[in-house]
Amino acid sequence: MPAPTADPPGPLSVAEALERVLAICDAREPAIERVALESAFGRVLIQDVHAPFDLPPFANSAMDGFALRGGDLPLEGERALRLVGTVLAGSPARLACAAGECVRITTGAPMPDGADTVVIKENVRVSGGQVVVGAGERHGANVRPAGEDHARGERVVRAGEELEAARLGALAACGIAAVDVARRPRVAVFVTGDELVPPAQALGFGQIHDSNRYTLGALLRATGLEPVRVAHLRDDRGALRDALLAAAQACDVIISSGGVSAGEADFMPGLVAELGRVHFWKVRMRPGMPLLFGGIGPSLVFGLPGNPVSTVATFLLLVQPALLALQRAAEPRPRRWKARLAAPLVKRHARAEFLRARLEWRDDGGCWATPLAKQGSGMLRGLVDADALVALPEEPCEHAPGHVVDVLPLPRARP
Template sequence: MTHTNAIPAGIRNPDDCAPEALTLEQARERILDDVHPLREETSVPLMDALGRVTARDIPSPIAVPGHDNAAMDGYALATEDLCSDGPTAMTLAGTALAGAPFTGTRPPGSCVRIMTGAVLPPDCDAVVMQERVHREAGGAVRIPPGVRPGENVRRAGEDLQPGQMLLPAGERIDGPRLGLLASAGITRVTVLRRPRVALFSTGDELAPPDRPLAPGQIHDSNGPALRGLLTALGVEILDLGRVSDTPGALEEALDQAGARADLVITTGGVSVGEADHVRRVLDRVGRVAFWKVAVKPGKPLAFGRVGDAVFFGLPGNPVSAMVTFCQLVQPALLRLMGVSHPAPPAGFQVPCATRLHKRPGRLEFQRGRLERAPDGRLRVRAMDHQGSGVLRSMREADCFIVLSPEGGTLEAGDLVEVQPFRGVMP
């Protein structure tokens, strides 16, 4: 497989790896500096473009809308026919429906019944909403004074002009963007290739969910959790399952993953224990840029290269693995996918409902749930169990509570930053 990501000069030398833990911002900046978008392009049908990243600028080939039309149900007329000092009685010349324009002749002093989206008759310049019009016996209508030219009219090209930019290169296509492309009659989109991501878990204590547990074993939850997050991002996944905790098995798995993938993710084995081999093996078969980030949970995290592939060695504890994926791996994947400016997760401040215990020193992500206080204001309540191995807390929570490195314990009512999961996870 041919890769487009050369090993950055800054991480070729293992001596460049500082032993001190990086801040989250430093780690994210270094990662995004080292990761470069894939360049292979492919053309896909519009409905297959959801989640993909545009490879080229896409201009609109047409005007949208293509004609002046009614913004609401009512009566189309020429304002020059109206009296300036009182209501105007008008006859009804016909009806214009969306998709079925009025094709008759509108005599002076008459109006056309028109529905929302219908083409405005060529000699009309306003639409009076039906609630303002009085229908009289015999079909005549009475129009109130004060109608202005252009009232309740959507002009041709109001949304898009021919040649106007629909989407620039490097933009990820979501539902609204898909609709925008469809409105301009786009049927195929040139997008960048999906990244190939190799994923495996390490640890002799792990067993797949369908296998009975031997003494001392646990089911592998990291693999399924990360596979779900990767699937939501729309990448190609090479799931290598579980790899034994031996240097030989890890070296073989890393060689295979680095040869087949653009990005490799492992979980477990990146700490400093005697059985934690991933980082030491990576020193032989790849390059380590850094392996400590000052966050809790998630401090032991290795970032570098294996072959030409970007490498992330995530912590083994499930909450740590998910926190570091959302905060660091996901922005790198978006950059690899071609997103021009992967933004960090957005947050906002709310009062905390309870006391939050924290020691100064590391940026901390606690799990919380947003709720309404009795006065109707939004606040956040921390989950009772904050251990990095308590995966249940990720289901019960709906946001991260972000506590600054220098901060300590917070009292109930203090403001804290929260990152809702729907803005953090794909």
């Protein structure tokens, strides 16, 4: 099979491939939709949100106690103040506190006019209509000033940030009930290969169960996306061509696994070149070198290698960043942590390598990575046992235990 024309030609480094993917995604104008806050979890905010008023909007008490004028606090001994009322959180009444007076107050209640200090109730003695305060209390204590959290006009959430729990709470505190977000990309997933059969079907000679359909589906859901089209396609050029054309009309992104190398039944490179454009084919990485990235009509196409580990590695390194970039995420690049090697490591070849590894956080706070003994790209066991990929650069290397390396956490990794 002749190699399709690619721009740029030849295998790219992982960094070059990622920048190429992000540049093409950034050039696309995202569709914008307005969603209610209840449905906004995991979405990417499309524009900055600023506080429409001070947060909190009024000075309030940080503790249960008694609001008073700081000038009435005794420098020594005790002082009795007249109790003139009570203000509770949510109370519409506005009370005033004159010199020599105090007001019982609960956490979150607005400060009475004239009061600037709250003494917690455990530090006073109540006797009849008087509250006795001792020396040692601080002027201005236990008061949250208006605008302490955000002043009016201050940015609360940045464009490009994912709306998780804290950001949703901050938006709600601003009185915002709906936000503008980027529409989530519509994704089709195709797994190819005559050898694949569903998990419920008994295996015949030469057959294996289709695992990539479920792995890719889970990786997409971990990215906040639900595939709109999932199909198993046999190694038939005509059927694959029809499926690609149909998906390109309905989806923003097509992800396939298998059929991207140079074998007799590897039709993806030629078909993408025929129907659209190949942006690049092959990346200098292990596992995952045959990765293809192109476009058919308005749809981006990622042809991932069919080996399970290659599928996961190329998804995390290049596909997931593209899906985030299409939503205008502020930082779509893969997360990288630092870890020390727990065992010696030798790499002789000149491709970037991503080794399955286990992470361990030791008592000194350091993160240590132990590469697994079995690193075959077709071995699901390595993915099950690992919680990170150790990222090694292209140059051959030899590292002793304790050497600091980059690691890419797998979705379930927890520090």
